[in-house]
Amino acid sequence: MYRSTPTTTTLSRVQAMARTPSLLQRSAATISARTIATASRAKLNTHRRQQHQQQLPLVRHFSVSHAANNAEETLVEREPRETMEYDIVIVGGGPAGLSAAIRLKQLAAKEDTEINVVVIEKGGEIGAHTLSGACIEVGPLEELFPDWKEQGAPLNQPALEDHMKYLTENHAIPLPHPPQMNNTGNYIVSLSNVVKWLGEKAEELGVDVFPATAASEIIYNGDGSVRGIATNDAGVDKEFKPKASFTPGMELHGKLTLFAEGCHGSLTKGLIRKLKLRDEGKFQTYGLGIKELWEVDPAKHTPGKIIHTMGYPLDYQTYGGGFIYHMEDNKVSLGLVVGLDYKNPYLSPYKEFQRFKSHPLVSDLLKGGRVLSYGARALVEGGLQSLPKLFFPGGVLIGDTAGFMNVPKIKGTHNAMQSGILAADSAYKAIVTEGLGEEGSEPIVLSGYEEAFRNSNIYKELHEVRNIRPSFHTGLGIWGGIMWSGLDSMLIKGRVPFTFQHPHPDHAMMEPAAMHKPIDYPKPDGEITFDILTSVSRTGTDHAENQPVHLRLADKTIEVRENLPVYDGPEQRFCPAGVYEYVDDEAKPGHKRFQINSQNCIHCKTCDIKDPAQNINWTVPEGGNGPQYVDT
Amino acid sequence: MSSLRILVGVKRVVDSAVKVRVNSAQTGVETANVKHSMNPFDEIAVEEAIRLREKHGKDVVQEIIAVSCGPAKAQETLRTALAMGADRAIHVKTDDNLEPLSVAKLLSKIVGEEKPSLVILGKQAIDDDSNQTGQMLAGLLNWPQATFASKVDIKDGVLEAVREVDGGLETVSSSLPAVVTTDLRLNEPRYASLPNIMKAKKKPLKTVSPADLGVDIRSRLQTLKVTEPAKRQGGKMVASVDELLDKLRNEAKVL
Numbered sequence: 033m034y035r036s037t038p039t040t041t042t043l044s045r046v047q048a049m050a051r052t053p054s055l056l057q058r059s060a061a062t063i064s065a066r067t068i069a070t071a072s073r074a075k076l077n078t079h080r081r082q083q084h085q086q087q088l089p090l091v092r093h094f095s096v097s098h099a100a101n102n103a104e105e106t107l108v109e110r111e112p113r114e115t116m117e118y119d120i121v122i123v124g125g126g127p128a129g130l131s132a133a134i135r136l137k138q139l140a141a142k143e144d145t146e147i148n149v150v151v152i153e154k155g156g157e158i159g160a161h162t163l164s165g166a167c168i169e170v171g172p173l174e175e176l177f178p179d180w181k182e183q184g185a186p187l188n189q190p191a192l193e194d195h196m197k198y199l200t201e202n203h204a205i206p207l208p209h210p211p212q213m214n215n216t217g218n219y220i221v222s223l224s225n226v227v228k229w230l231g232e233k234a235e236e237l238g239v240d241v242f243p244a245t246a247a248s249e250i251i252y253n254g255d256g257s258v259r260g261i262a263t264n265d266a267g268v269d270k271e272f273k274p275k276a277s278f279t280p281g282m283e284l285h286g287k288l289t290l291f292a293e294g295c296h297g298s299l300t301k302g303l304i305r306k307l308k309l310r311d312e313g314k315f316q317t318y319g320l321g322i323k324e325l326w327e328v329d330p331a332k333h334t335p336g337k338i339i340h341t342m343g344y345p346l347d348y349q350t351y352g353g354g355f356i357y358h359m360e361d362n363k364v365s366l367g368l369v370v371g372l373d374y375k376n377p378y379l380s381p382y383k384e385f386q387r388f389k390s391h392p393l394v395s396d397l398l399k400g401g402r403v404l405s406y407g408a409r410a411l412v413e414g415g416l417q418s419l420p421k422l423f424f425p426g427g428v429l430i431g432d433t434a435g436f437m438n439v440p441k442i443k444g445t446h447n448a449m450q451s452g453i454l455a456a457d458s459a460y461k462a463i464v465t466e467g468l469g470e471e472g473s474e475p476i477v478l479s480g481y482e483e484a485f486r487n488s489n490i491y492k493e494l495h496e497v498r499n500i501r502p503s504f505h506t507g508l509g510i511w512g513g514i515m516w517s518g519l520d521s522m523l524i525k526g527r528v529p530f531t532f533q534h535p536h537p538d539h540a541m542m543e544p545a546a547m548h549k550p551i552d553y554p555k556p557d558g559e560i561t562f563d564i565l566t567s568v569s570r571t572g573t574d575h576a577e578n579q580p581v582h583l584r585l586a587d588k589t590i591e592v593r594e595n596l597p598v599y600d601g602p603e604q605r606f607c608p609a610g611v612y613e614y615v616d617d618e619a620k621p622g623h624k625r626f627q628i629n630s631q632n633c634i635h636c637k638t639c640d641i642k643d644p645a646q647n648i649n650w651t652v653p654e655g656g657n658g659p660q661y662v663d664t
Numbered sequence: 665m666s667s668l669r670i671l672v673g674v675k676r677v678v679d680s681a682v683k684v685r686v687n688s689a690q691t692g693v694e695t696a697n698v699k700h701s702m703n704p705f706d707e708i709a710v711e712e713a714i715r716l717r718e719k720h721g722k723d724v725v726q727e728i729i730a731v732s733c734g735p736a737k738a739q740e741t742l743r744t745a746l747a748m749g750a751d752r753a754i755h756v757k758t759d760d761n762l763e764p765l766s767v768a769k770l771l772s773k774i775v776g777e778e779k780p781s782l783v784i785l786g787k788q789a790i791d792d793d794s795n796q797t798g799q800m801l802a803g804l805l806n807w808p809q810a811t812f813a814s815k816v817d818i819k820d821g822v823l824e825a826v827r828e829v830d831g832g833l834e835t836v837s838s839s840l841p842a843v844v845t846t847d848l849r850l851n852e853p854r855y856a857s858l859p860n861i862m863k864a865k866k867k868p869l870k871t872v873s874p875a876d877l878g879v880d881i882r883s884r885l886q887t888l889k890v891t892e893p894a895k896r897q898g899g900k901m902v903a904s905v906d907e908l909l910d911k912l913r914n915e916a917k918v919l
Contacts, residue, residue, distance in 0.1 A: 116858065222697075245858065263858065282859065284858075572681055572682045574680075660681055660699045662697050
């Protein structure tokens with residue numbers, strides 16, 4: 033696997049493919065289309081490099097995001113914002129953020145000291161934006177609350193039986209499952225409800241928890257260290273002008289800021305770029321998980337049953353798989369994860385999920401039931417190879433915003449919580465025990481946290497499985513991956529001197545439409561499979577009207593100019609909420625224009641990850657907007 | 665102008681953006697684990713009280729009291745009202761299902777204790793859409809009422825309100841004390857800023873029970889069944905007027 037710059041990689045891939053016999057049979061038209069595609073790819077890559085070199089501007093302005101991304105935003109000098117000072121500022125009220133907050137308060141209570149902690153969360157309430165399968169390990173939860181069961185934590189369904197199946201269009205062939213996928217001792221939960229419970233515990237311990245509060249900007253000191261964050265200006269209209277209800281955002285300053293935004297955090301991505309927390313050529317890779325929660329016929333319900341699937345509906349070139357978890361109360365959580373390194377621009381992860389449900393194994397289970405919730409979220413797949421530096425002056429990265437998910441186990445919650453606990457331990461030591469970070473002193477550089485991580489179970493786990501996901505990147509697709517993974521997980525367990533690398537970022541993996549055929553997806557039947565807008569209505573997502581569109585385009589013309597002709601407009605397919613459309617342009621008959629239905633957005637971050645032009649920038653909308661997930 | 669005390673009623677309801685569904689027992693809507701927030705019309709009521717204070721000054725509008733009747737979690741809604749600008753809050757705590765008449769009785773008792781000059785309520789709650797509490801309260805207190813208000817002002821102790829009625833807009837005036845219920849176009853509620861949310865935690869919140877107030881909150885209505893609306897059937901195309909008549913007579917049986 034090579035780590036050359038994107039341009040040479042593109043050319044060498046085209047050359048490599050030229051050697052395969054099937055290429056000679058393609059028409060001249062297809063080959064010339066590809067050449068055009070390669071040339072435009074080269075242009076795109078240059079554009080991408082230029083974008084990556086942009087710095088976050090330090091001048092403040094009325095908009096709620098970076099001015100550099102939208103030249104039309106008015107740059108106005110503004111009055112200084114109100115500030116609130118804390119010891120620790122935590123951005124994100126998910127498993128990692130709340131675990132860190134709880135741990136800090138527990139340490140302070142034990143030693144009879146004080147530490148001021150604030151958690152801000154963009155969801156309308158804690159848990160509103162939390163979505164997962166989920167089958168979680170309880171180790172870190174027990175570390176925080178040994179008596180979690182007595183305290184009423186909503187972990188009510190122990191995992192009882194594990195199954196692994198390979199699906200063809202009509203059959204389900206049982207497979208031996210690798211040892212990591214053994215779920216004894218784990219619980220099938222709604223992660224949203226577990227996070228809600230953690231939020232209540234954090235408040236009881238005295239953490240200031242502010243839901244419906246979006247962090248839209250990082251505040252840096254003059255020396256480049258992180259001072260804290262600023263929340264959104266509220267009451268700004270579509271044209272970035274203040275409305276009557278304009279309420280300026282606030283700055284929250286902390287001796288340390290813990291970024292816990294989850295996969296592909298909107299602030300974290302800028303932070304990693306600006307502070308160069310990843311080496312040149314390193315990047316994160318992702319998957320998109322789409323799920324539904326169903327209430328099924330009790331006769332078909334087996335509480336505690338876990339099924340993982342591979343194969344149908346995904347082809348051998350596309351990484352991913354399905355899951356079916358039987359929860360309590362006749363509820364079943366099921367979904368499909370699609371690796372976002374897929375190549376076919378005609379692939380629609382949403383429609384693949386609908387096809388998954390129409391497989392007899394799944395449709396038999398769902399017939400006679402009713403669907404309760406729908407949702408989607410990107411997840412981290414890069415593993416150890418993609419981790420950025422975890423600490424920097426004034427802050428750290430915890431949870432999936434760094435990327436601790438164990439991909440073969442498809443579990444990341446326990447690692448996220450563990451990382452929150454480790455960060456809390458180091459932060460407490462630095463601030464309370466050692467008295468660092470006082471006004472006027474040096475910013476805190478929490479190297480102890482990264483050290484603790486390297487000695488932790490998280491590192492051991494991720495190191496053991498580091499070669500499994502990348503083994504799927506070869507031309508053998510999932511077959512190569514299954515062969516290597518079987519060997520690695522059963523025998524080798526990661527004890528090799530080499531580490532496979534991810535060849536390209538996900539957005540560079542998409543191939544031009546000319547190289548693929550459109551996929552003929554079946555129409556939804558309205559009982560088991562649904563159209564995308566019906567599904568979106570089940571997320572409870574809403575965005576206040578007349579606010580700036582939170583999906584920003586660096587170049588307003590690229591989508592129609594390049595993505596549509598070269599990739600056939602993949603945005604209309606990879607978004608699981610129907611945000612992006614290419615519609616007829618009334619002003620220019622015969623042409624299309626790119627429409628962003630930002631109100632549908634469910635904050636999954638896939639567009640920011642998968643756009644081949646890397647033109648779409650996901651920024652945070654007004655706090656409280658976005659999905660209202662229930663029991664997900 | 666003499667000083668006013670304003671009482672605002674707020675209710676914790678299922679958030680307007682949530683897609684509700686009927687619970688498995690068919691007794692009502694599923695509310696467990698579902699996001700709740702302040703009734704939008706009540707937000708407008710709180711906002712109007714605060715705007716009256718901003719317009720006439722703290723000497724005239726002496727105090728804004730927020731009241732909510734409901735379970736323990738109703739306190740969150742009261743904290744939101746405090747964060748928007750109310751001065752103190754009263755929580756009538758009960759886990760029982762409350763009908764508009766019961767709420768009106770509870771509020772009338774609180775009015776008797778706190779003696780406000782103006783009571784502002786939302787015109788209706790978005791969960792039951794009853795549109796009764798304000799009117800019943802005015803009846804119990806024998807006070808004038810200005811419902812569906814899209815404009816409210818007080819001039820020299822006289823309430824002047826513009827009401828949204830079917831025929832257009834109706835301007836009414838009345839003496840104080842009076843009951844006002846708010847309609848959508850009255851104002852756009854403000855965002856509660858973070859410092860105000862923090863300050864709200866320190867503002868006084870008193871909890872009482874219906875028994876303390878001596879009110880019987882027994883339900884007088886029993887809900888028999890709640891179901892989802894019938895699924896929309898596909899339309900049928902007809903080729904001629906005769907076919908239409910035939911279908912209307914024989915299939916739909918409406919002729």
